[in-house]
Amino acid sequence: MDRDLAAARDLAADLAVRAGRLQIERRETLRVGAPKAHANDVVSDVDIASEKLIVEAIHAAWPDDAMQAEEGHGRPGTSGWSWVIDPLDGTRNYISRTGPWSVCIALYEGDDPRVAVVHEPVAGETFSAIAGGGAFLNGERLTVTGGPTLDKALVGVSFQPNPATKERAGKVVRELLPVCGDIRRLPAALNLVYLAASRLDGGLALDTNLWDIAAGALIAREAGVVLGGRGDDFTTELTIGAAPDLWPELSKLIRAGEG
Incomplete structure (x- = not known):
């Protein structure tokens, strides 16, 4: 089945902006529900x-498409296309007003990502990509080249805040922090798109869900970020990203820290 990927990207970007506007407008009156998997x-x-x-x-636009959505609005499909949606990546930041989301x-299309959008509502930044067509920030192309040495590198760190993953993250950070320039803790999607925009030099994400990283990973790769995990490809269990020159040293260090 053919798909107009530019139209899909444009709709996704419009919906992300609309959702972001809703989030800003309703921030003063939000209601927090019971925790899901952990506190x-x-x-x-x-x-x-x-x-x-x-x-x-x-x-309404593509009724035969499947959807994977974090908060339970997913549905099966018959078209072979599926949408992966995180409506608010960084809910704890959003609720506590301590950082971006x-x-x-x-x-x-099947198992292959074709379109991605990540929108940061407060900054008004929309990152997007179509597979094979490059990555963009508000319409301007993003291209990653080179990268600093590890001792000067700024590395993003993302992880699920459950007890087991915090233990994993602590081990990796203990290896990483003394030898890198500095670290920043960020929601996974922004970690990846900030790599694409060269705001970060490297990044890692532990125990994410597909909706946390699907869009950001395509944008990062289209910008020239090297992505992997324990093997040649990243997984929700471990995602490592870096500028090309930094990749060998950073990936080796993180994989050693994962031990």
């Missing part, structure tokens, strides 16, 4: 409203 896995009524907005609009939408 730090929080969700608000704004997460749910944002996902509903995105899912309903995509379903984003809206993430990716489109897959």
